[in-house]
Amino acid sequence: MPDESVEVINTKIWRETPEADNPFAAAECFCSGYDVYGDLLKNASFIDYLYLLFKLEPPNSQQSALLEGLAIALANSGPRDHSVRAAMNAGVGGSTHASALIAALSVGAGNLGGAREVFHAIEYWQHCNTSLEEWQQLIKNPPQEGRVDVWLPMEHAPGFDSNGMSCPTPVKQTLAHLAEVGQAPYLIWLQENRQQLEAYADCPLAFSGVAAAAFYDLGFLPEQAEMLYLLLRLPGAAVHSLEQEKLGWRKYPFFANSFKLNS
């Protein structure tokens, strides 16, 4: 057995007991006190387990419905989405399947429609809550970092689509559904004040904005929401990449005539 000086991994999430014949194999695994393979496997839904992993407590029925709805809304952004396109580029070239997801994560991590935007949008929620005046001020005078970071500064109000014209129907449908099933006060407030906020941002609400409000209603921290947003958007990247892998590069846009090199 390891002695006191042995380095350990500290965790509040996970406990294991060893198999009698192998200390390197777990016989029982507990997540925040719940027996994962003896209990959760048979009795919990995937969404509830996902919530438990992040929050270390089970969701109530509204929270469960809200996260479920959000997971469906985010599961596939469609093949025009930047992160899905990244994954398809792995597919058409015959790259490893892991690289397709790495590509989707890398591109889908960013400030425009990506997980970093959700991170910042939740910071806005933390600052403004349901004060329209605060939202107006923060959008008008966004926070300045003071020193450079590996992330580039935001170029638009987080949660809004700087290239949009009006709020797309699927965004409005998602907002309405999540507000209803989650009985979620911030989503309800967002629905009621969407047009005013869009006027402040000078562009329409985006999926990232709905997701941020949902995560805020669920009590997720910005970094937890950033991770979950990355995770929940991967299914679409996976299936579109696999589809294009089968079809091959000849049937995928190369943009042969869309490129102009200026001198």
Added chain:
Amino acid sequence: MPVHSKLEMFEDNWQTSIGGWFPSDKVILRGKDVFTELNDKPWMEYLLYAATGKESPKIARLMEAMWVICTSFPDPRIWNNRVSALAGTARSTGALAAAASVAVTEATIYGLKPIKGATDFLYRADQLLAEGESLEQIVKAEIKQFRSVFGYGRPIVGADERVKPMMDFARSIGCGNGKLVKLAFEIEEYLSGTRLKYKINIAAVCAALLADEGLSPMDFYHMATLAFTAGAMPCFIDTCNQQEGCFLPLRTSRLKYTGVEQVKKWRR
């Protein structure tokens, strides 16, 4: 309803002066023909030109030395390298290992954030000094606002063994005597006398050396992104060449559980 979009003008219309491939003909990078004008450049000079547009054998040589001396320790205990070692022991691929290690290198306590941050700090400090602030004021304000100063202090150990060999090399090619290098060491002198006792680390040294050659924080960041791969790859190869799964295995008792002890029953 009129159809209009902010993106319409960009549809099938990507205009660039960075470069491109003209099939069966040529490749252009920043206005130069790769096959005829850039074909004899060492790879580091090519990367420097690609990333910054600068053509400087001296900067490329300085950068190359940084990659060798400062960023590619073949030790699988270092976190970014450990990712490659784990990829090897789990029998993943070399490219996936490298991709993960490069991504992980964008860290706060080492790697790309200090590299970019230290360059930015030295430029800001130099500007503030020119505006009349004292070094003490500048450093104190940085610590008060950010609780750290990129380029100073180091996890695991205090002093940075890379500083002397890097400075020795820099001086051997005529670098290391510039204004920002001098400033970087003046900041160390101040910080080492405070209760923090921070010493300069290699990020500030490299940042200062390159800033004195005119590189911006973004230039250095772009150039340094791949700098750690020569440390990660041997760690991947090493674990690939040994028994699968044998890289520093953990028994269940190595998890120190600090959560609720009570076993709970899931409600349906």
